[in-house]
Amino acid sequence: MTLYFMDGKFTEQGELNISIDDRGYYFGDGVYEVIKVYGGELYTAEEHISRLFQSAAKVKMTIPYSEGQMLEIARELALCNTISVGHVYIQVTRGAAPRTHQFPASTVVPVVSAYAIQNPRPTSNIDNGVPVKSVEDIRWLRCDIKSLNLLGNVLAKQEAYEVNCAEALLHRDGVVTEGSSSNMFGVKGGTIYTHPANNLILNGITRQVVLGLCQELAVPLKETAFTIEEAFKMDELFLTSTTSEIMPITSIDGHSIGSGIPGTLTRKLQKAFALQIPSIIAGE
Template structure:
């Protein structure tokens, strides 16, 4: 069953409520992680927790717990839910305090939900998805997994209204990432993706794909590229915790090659599935 957690208490989701004077609610003053659980095991949990702690340090959020504490909490929540295939949303904010911009001297707030995993339609994996190109209007510190997601929401909504799955974000003429994904292209058997910087999130599935490429001897190239180069790619795909590895076959109405998922993308997806069940 779906369950909620807030500051030491497990609560049914329909009873979970956040006070109005909550920093995440009023300022977006917090961070989060989305973690996929397969067969009761949180996938790449250590990497998620490392990124969580990095984000906390970046916004000066005083977390007293370490990764092992969060690992125990997450495993306990999965056990209590009774779900074997689920998605965890973990959020940490600067706490409950009267609305003032300066940091309050109050305890941080930790909340979490555990819900059944929403599986993608198989047809999306078999046929691929479409995307639009959208100006990257986000702030300068996208490496922080913060709650400030309004530009992402607006870009994703624009994609949806145009019948597309994702918006590929572009800044200064170069592809950065998707609204909730990392973007890749394949050219002459090599996998290309935007280098890590403050402008993109260090995706966990992005890391998994890099590890897979190293294992199967596919060259993984961290190199910036333009939309025009994306159109000329042999394959394009996205990665995220919930989408895993997903082929993109059309961008702004233009087909990527033959408009069908490519062999490299398919192989990376299959290898990711093998990695999940190890």
């Protein structure tokens, strides 16, 4: 039996009731988070929940639970659904109300829903790397908000998918921002570069983990944007996300990056990341 969370209670899928007037359905008026589960334990859960509340605040939405309560909901879902390796998805919409663009009355309560799913690590892609496609970044200017408005990301991912690429490398006015569902890093001359955490990218939790690992390992890192032309000339490229972890990029638009195989610094960071998660070392 799979348990979900909605309207303040844990329930089975057949008992879920989502209103057609939900503003998430009409406008994408909501925020979300994805928390990784390793060995049955939530990974960087506090950071994800904190970002969920930050995103909600940025769109003037009040989540009807505390951060501690949301953490307990996520833990309960992972436990009750016996998730060993997978993730917990949490979504908050502004609630159900007649369709108008302006916010509904303050009496309308935001809808919190969540579920947990078994989802194996993409070990082949992590080990061997993936190709990406460069795609113009046409999204809105508040990419720092992890909102449900993902159509721009969906279109970019589909464009990459149609040419057998794992991800879209987004660029705005020639400057690499991030991926359609990931953050981008380049390596040149032993220094790692990544776009600064401003309104043009989502400050990924795994991105933040990598920044911490670089500091621990004394690897030079600059939060400095690089261009699409510079990306082609990088010694190494890799992407990060909750579900992709630290994933090497072997080519852009069919052009090999470096030697065309995962690079030394990427491998070093992958090993350091794995040491934080015993279940990875134990083969899950």
